Amino acid sequence: MVNERELLYIKAIAETKSISKAAKKLFIAQPSLSQALQKIEENIGTKLFVRNHDGMKLTLAGEKYYLTAIEILNIYNDFKNEVTYINDLKRGRITIGITNFLGTYLLPKLLPQFTQRYPGIEVYIREESSTVLENSLAEATIDFAIMHYHPFSEKKFIDYDLLYRDPILLATQRDHLLSKHASLKGNKDAYPTINIQWFRDEKFILMDKGKRIRQISDNIFHEAGIKPNICLSLKNFETARRLASTGYGIAFVPMEYTKVFKGQYETDYYFIEGIENAYWDTCIATRKDMYLSKIAQVFIQTIHEFNKKDHLL
Template structure:
């Protein structure tokens, strides 16, 4: 029972004539007659009786007509839904993003997005980078905005790099090493030779956090095995403790600008030879299907946050 067969029976029932129905359907009368005959043969029953008033549906024909009307209406509604989704009038997006990136990115993106797509429902999952990657692979998210790993990337995930955010050193302003930092062109803050930190105590985030992965990578390149005296979940707390002289921490430059602390640490830049940074990226799976609405949202992310040329 195809949509074409449903339409043929529906039209013949309404027109009560093969010739009028054929004309309305833009097919030949013999072709329509043969089609109706095939449908009746496949069902094993007649759908129409010939009367002086024209073709009249049998009981089976009337039931076929009722079902055909319902199915064709569902099909038409579905086509309209797809058209609305493709034109971004409606739909749903499931997004993964870290808490901190959500604070940076969503306020910038959502006003413009909602103006263009007011009836699109957004579901935002805020969690760790690793948990977002798991949800992407399970199909729970359409895409995620996160920071790419330094290594061990999944072959099933695509990372579209948008920008690199350098990491910096947060250190107590009274630490003697502050005076060893030098102003250098191309750096936001005075640059400190990373190897001078080898005897310092460190405040680090937990090992399951991507900030920690990047910090470990930077220190490893300087051949520093850090003496960790405090492990935290919150980078703001780590930054605050660094300002109070508890220890030294490494954090992204953009994150340092987000906070205003009672005890502000001094920020120092790290030489580029240590590749001290992480990459903001759009993450999708190899098998991802991105709707027009998904693509529009991501175009806004690229518009405001891509620094790659």
């Protein structure tokens, strides 16, 4: 296989018409260049140069080799320049996976900031459930994902970089009859705590099967020993929350999401007492064996910086 060095050797000899001048231009010894030329000619099975009174002259095969060498070297130089631009974050692309709800509220805060810093970077977004995003990481169709996970759903091929832990709350209509069983646990600013056993005979509004929150909800019921009366399965948290506020049923809502629609469809929220797994972790997920580009690394760093100074939601 021809390498860049061999192409440069032939190009220099052709342009200087001299082994000695080419060697000087390439900063190598003349005997070394002569041996390299001989080896190249032996490998391709024909002479590339003939000697005459004007010095080294290209044969017909040599002319073809020389023109091809110039073309290949130009392509390679363009490639190296492109890589330099990418490494300098002047050009490139990134594909980010994110859950629908996180995308709605996180991207308007992050994307304008990132694009202002790096206007030459193309950003592609895929909004899917956490389960689908894990599959996308497995297929290497995204660079990384901003998503939710729980240790019981952890995949061995994924690194989960924790941003924050988010408790899962019970959402009910205001002043539900069972609210009298709740307690503030001495903290006036926190949501009250209640035992989910009080709601075992209530109707529940859950997310569709396959969604991460549904997996966690099912695990909560299992841990509590409750067989829930499911009145409705939905795709959207906010629809479930609003229906819960009307008394249609009880819903599970991550605490961070309660901050989003304040003032609309007033709802009461409760921490779930005695259930260890009533939470999920918001994280940046990457595939362990996949190369993470400099662009992706910088975007991830931007997320962490933003999360430290201003919690994501």
